[in-house]
Amino acid sequence: MMLFLSSQLNTYLIIGAFLFACGIYGLLQHRSLIGMLISGELVLSGASVNMMAFNRFLAPDPTVGQIFTLFIMGIAAAEAAIALSIIIAVYRNYKTIDAEDLQDLQG
Amino acid sequence: MDQNLYSAEGLAGVVFLGLLAATVAGALIAVNAKRLVRSVAGLSLCFTGVAGLYYFLNSPFVALMELLIYVGAVCVAIIFAVMLAEPRAEEKVGKSSGLGSLFGVIAGGLVFIGLATVSTKSHWSIAKTKINTGSVTELGSSLMTSYSMVFELISVVLLVAIIGALVLALPGRDKE
Known part of the structure; x- marks a missing residue:
């Protein structure tokens, strides 16, 4: 039944896998550094969605996954x-943020 | 279980389906949009949906933090960077030539199929008892006791990140 998806672990795991796969696809497909x-x-x-799903359904201590997710947010x-300031610095020097134009170190 | 659409569970299920749709659509827009501003808009839609999923996972505090940090801070910072450094409109933006897209689809599809198969086929063992309820009070007390070292370390990381961002972006400002 579609209406009870929210109480199943697999829904969240599949959404987490989907977000991860979208990220991999975008990393390979985008040309600009911001993309x-x-x-x-x-x-x-x-990764955070996976953590929270295991935290809700499997973990004996339900604070661990929440704290892990908060730390993932801090790291992100x-x-x-850092990445945005690097991108701004690269743009100042090269006038481009296209990853394929940044070839000074390419052999 | 009551399967009526107009019961409380049924309405919550409809809201959950909406959140799932927002997450999936936002992620697809974020990776497929032609212009970077639309990518960022898709990213913020996706994060809003993820915050709703966290609410359904019994963690309203983490849901609020997701909205505050990701939608409120990270997306706005990315939009500032897009305004400072977006390539001109006539240039091609975003997409790479066919080969990169093809590899991207293959790699993303394999990762998705692999992870989904592993997570649906595995047998997850559920904990017998929960030692607390995961409320905000318990979250705060375990941040101050069991995880106080990690808490201090991440504040150092954030301080270093702020100083590093300033050092990286500062030179060249007076020349222009």
């Missing part, structure tokens, strides 16, 4: 700040 950063955020949120915020 890659967006896909990376999707990968992290897929730090990662986004």
Whole structure:
């Protein structure tokens, strides 16, 4: 029954796998650095959904998964700040954020 | 179980289906949009849906944090970066040529099928008893007791990230 999807572990696991796969696809398919950063955020949120699902349905201590997810959010915020400042610095020097134009170190 | 659509469980199920649709549609928009601004909009839709999923998983605090941090801070920061550094409109944005997309579809599809198969085929053993209810009070007390070291470490990480972002973005400002 479609209306009781919210009380099944598999729903959340499949949504987490879907977000992770979308992130992998976007990382390979996007050319701009900001697009890659967006896909990376999707990968992290897929991992968080998995953590929260196991926390709700399987874990004996239901605070562990929530704390893990809060720390994933903190790491993701730090990662986004660093990545965006790198992107701004790259744009200042090269006037592009296309990953295929940044070939100075390519042999 | 009551399967009536107009019961409380039925309405909650409809809301849950809406959240699932928002998550999936947001993720697809985020990876497939032609322009970066639309990607960011799809990302924030996806994160809103994920926050709703967290609410259904008995964690309203984490759901609020998801909205505050991801939708409120990360997406806004990415939009600032897009405004500062988006390529001009006539250039091609986003998509790579056919080969990258093909590899992306193959790799993403394999990852999805693999993970979904593993998670549906495995036998997950459920904990016999729960030692607490996972409320905000217990969350706070375990952050201050069992996980206080990790808590301090992540504050150091955030401080280093802020200083590093300033150091990286500062040079070159006076030249322009």
